[in-house]
Amino acid sequence: MNRLQSSSSLYLKQHADNPVDWWSWGPEALAEARKQDKPILLSIGYAACHWCHVMAHESFEDEHIAEVMNRLFINIKVDREQRPDLDRIYQTAHQLMTQRPGGWPLTMFLTPDGELPFFGGTYFPPQARHGLPGFVEVLERVAEFYNADPAEAKRQGGAVQEVFAKLEPASTEAISVDASPIAALRDSLAQSFDDQHGGFGRAPKFPQTPSLLRLLNHWRASANDSEPDLQALYMAAHSQTTMANGGLVDQVGGGFFRYCTDQQWQIPHFEKMLYDNAQLLSLYSASAQATGDELFAATARGTADWLLRDMQLADGGFASTLDADTEQGEGAFYTWTPDEIGAVIADADFAFASAAFGLDQPANFEGRWHLTLSMTTAELAEQFSLSDSQAQTRLDGIRAQLRVVRDQRQAPSRDDKVLTSWNGLTIKALAQAARVFEEPRYARAASQAAQFAASRLLVNGELKTAWQDGHEPLPAYLDDYAMLVDGLLELLQIDWQDDWLSLAMALADDMLARFLDTDNGGFFFTARNHETLMYRPKPISDDATPAGNAVAVRALLRLGHLIGDARYLDAAEATLQFARAALVEYPQAHVTLIESLSEFLAPIETIVLRGDPATIRQWQQSAQSLYAPNRMIVAPHNGASLPEGLAVRVAPETGALAYVCQGTQCLAAIDSWKTLAAAIRNR
DSSP states (O other), rough: EEEGGGOHHHHHHHTTSSSSOOEEHHHHHHHHHHHHHEEEEEEEEEEHHHHHHHHHHIIIOHHHHHHHHHHEEEEEEEEEETTTHHHHHHHHHHHHHHSOOOOSSSSEOOOOTTEEEEEEOOOSSSSSSBBBBOOOHHHHHHHHHHHHOOHHHHHHHHHHHHHHTTSOOOOOOSSSOOHHHHHHHHHHHHBOHHHHHHHTTSSBOOOHHHHHHHHHHHHHHHSSSSSSSSSHHHHHHHHHHHHSSSSOTTTTOOOOSSSEETTTSSEEEEEHHOOOHHHHHHHHHHHHHOOHHHHHHHHHHHHHHHHHHHHHHHIIIIEEEEEEEOOOTTTTTBOHHHHHTTTSOHHHHHHHHHHHHHTTTTOTTTBBBBBOSSSSSSHHHHHHHHHHHHHHHHHHHHHHHHHHHHSSSSOOOEOOEEEEEHHHHHHHHHHHHHHTTTTTHHHHHHHHHHIIIIIIIITEEEEEEETTSSSSBOOHHHOHHHHHHHHHHHHHSSSSHHHHHHHHHHHHHHHHHHBBBBTTTTTTOOTTTTTOOSSSOOOOSSSSSSOOHHHHHHHHHHHHHHHTTTHHHHHHHHHHHHHOOOOOOOHOOOHHHHHHHHHHOOOOEEEEEOOHHHHHHHHHHHHHSOOOOEEEOOOOTTOOOOOEEESSSSOOSSSSEEEEETTTEEEEOOOOOHHHHHHHHTT
């Protein structure tokens, strides 16, 4: 056992039995590196990461390789989910140094003084293969380079640090924020769109959820024009159709895998991440509402049901990941043979299942079948002389039978740490799904997760980045604040609680105080009192999750308009001003921020309903039945304790009133549904 045995991180505990003399990141490890004047080998990954497991098995469990690592380096292991600040910094450094995308496991070599990166990569095999050098060779050459000329290693690391300082967009105070990045992004997405298979680019294929949502909303913004952008709708809908029918979705249990290894969306790496499923649940719920497509609705419901069944903890929070691997190997839990399926379902259903899942076609994953839909519901209905609803019911019944049997297999391990930012995304997604599908279970789960955040993730009034029972939590990052506020604002639209609004306001105030760059605009990723690292980023581009600055802009615009607080609106505008040059130059790297820009340029419509509970509930449900991404509808209780900017929307003594505002411009109070419907019909 090494030092990682007492860690709160499941990922670090997975390496506690390695013969490597691992340290966790902290002052003791960094001091030891300086004391011995040894370079640092920094290894970053996460518990569900398949290639992290591969490198651990091949190299970190090998006695000879561990001896070389221990002799030449101070070895530090980091869970990227616990320390996204370190991951963000050194992923960026890797991309600058290698001019290639990063990933996990990330393997970086740092100077002992200043932790400056001078060499790095991702996965290294134990022996040279596939164009990659062997890990021992890498270790020995890196150590030889450092020991021969440590000053040169520090100079190279310093050069990377200097580039970091130039990464922030140049000041554009004289240039107004306009819509040009929105149009540029639309064109850029069209150029990279895969017209045959949907999505963008080639293998490996990631869903790129923010891009699909932007296309959907780009179409919606043009829907009332003489020539609506139907091509944008097609790109969004076609991509979602091919993803939902393919192997990115768990066709038996629901939920999405991380990405597919092929261009056709057939074979994934089998880890499931909370943040992917939250974002995709939001997308498919929105698309189901916008288009009425039954496949989108079924996919959203399947994802939400999986979240509640497999990922929600007893206290209401949501676990972070399901592993890609079991002892039987990657994918063993999810894949089948025709004989295994035939032993589960009735003989009369086998021909139907075979046609639905392509069991009469060649195996697609290591001699087994990872189930994908080979026929649409309509095609199945025609072939088997059924109605569409009968075909769907039959397919759902087969899936349920398979899931019962599959649940008896050894399941992938679950990482039960509750991450604040990812739970914020999930609260938002479940609240959206509850609103679209009028499903109380989803609303209840979103409220339970919010209660968990208020009781467990807030410690003595300070937000933490994660919760793990019995372990001291770390201070929260920008993403934690922004995504939790965003989730609470969505929750307020289905479950008004004064406490949710008070918490959202308190978190927004803390976010301004701890992270805002008052001189140049934008929010830093780490708080003012965070430990000093080689760089303090202000992230504006999306990665696996939406950029914290982008979500902060959206949340502050909505909260500012809801309660009439100009501080929030000013901070959002300053952030867009700070990022403006980057949005123009690289629109496809800043999709979520451009989505927020669209809300800034066409301010959100806020509808506040007050009065008779039964009447306003009916008005709210009717108004929310339409897909209007730039609309927020809340119905505070009559006895609610409201901030001044919201309290002026008073409840009448009898009946109900609707207060409709577009940005800061408000209509006179409306006292009938007919008048309200007419006011919002074309917005």
